[in-house]
Amino acid sequence: MINNLASEANRLSGQIIELCYHCHKCTAGCPVVEAMEYGPDQLLRMVALDQHDAVLRSRDIWLCASCYTCSTRCPNDIDISAVMDALRKLAVAGGYPAGERDALLFHKLFLGVVQRLGRSHEAAMLGLFKILSRVPIYRDVGSGVGLILRGKVPILPKQSGAAPEVRQIFRRSK
Numbered sequence: 001m002i003n004n005l006a007s008e009a010n011r012l013s014g015q016i017i018e019l020c021y022h023c024h025k026c027t028a029g030c031p032v033v034e035a036m037e038y039g040p041d042q043l044l045r046m047v048a049l050d051q052h053d054a055v056l057r058s059r060d061i062w063l064c065a066s067c068y069t070c071s072t073r074c075p076n077d078i079d080i081s082a083v084m085d086a087l088r089k090l091a092v093a094g095g096y097p098a099g100e101r102d103a104l105l106f107h108k109l110f111l112g113v114v115q116r117l118g119r120s121h122e123a124a125m126l127g128l129f130k131i132l133s134r135v136p137i138y139r140d141v142g143s144g145v146g147l148i149l150r151g152k153v154p155i156l157p158k159q160s161g162a163a164p165e166v167r168q169i170f171r172r173s174k
């Protein structure tokens, strides 16, 4: 049970969301705001107002791509990306279903591939995602083929030389 959403989000993220004066710069630069319900600026306000359910059920916390654009634009140096990360942790800990379909599966697959290879491998991750999420296999296949043909995405996975250290990080974080 979360007593106060703002203090929990501040504690987990190391931020002070009350510093936000809603200048909207974060939301104006967010590359996925069009797909969000509220956007980072409004979401921070909802956290400050302790709107647990709406925030932790929101698809916004799962759509956030952790790109740090908002964090670099904030005039008050609030790392909004870290706050989003904290909100995802609180949503999982509180048993809230991910507001965006298959978002949790996507995160788990990404971490699973990084844990095994020591780096990301998009082709393996997306192949597994399509099978497990039952997203039609042919959807987006054109852009994927284009990336492979241009050498942007290798077909075969290659283990990083730092894979043992990365696995150790995973073990320690558990």
Ligand code: SF4
Binding pocket: 019, 020, 021, 022, 023, 024, 025, 026, 027, 040, 041, 044, 070, 073, 074, 075, 076, 077, 078, 080
């Ligand atoms: S950029 Fe910073 S101060 Fe401005 S609305 Fe976003 S979080 Fe608040």
Ligand code: SF4
Binding pocket: 026, 029, 030, 031, 032, 033, 040, 063, 064, 065, 066, 067, 068, 069, 070, 071, 080, 081, 084
């Ligand atoms: S870190 Fe998340 S909320 Fe911030 S700009 Fe990137 S996608 Fe948007």
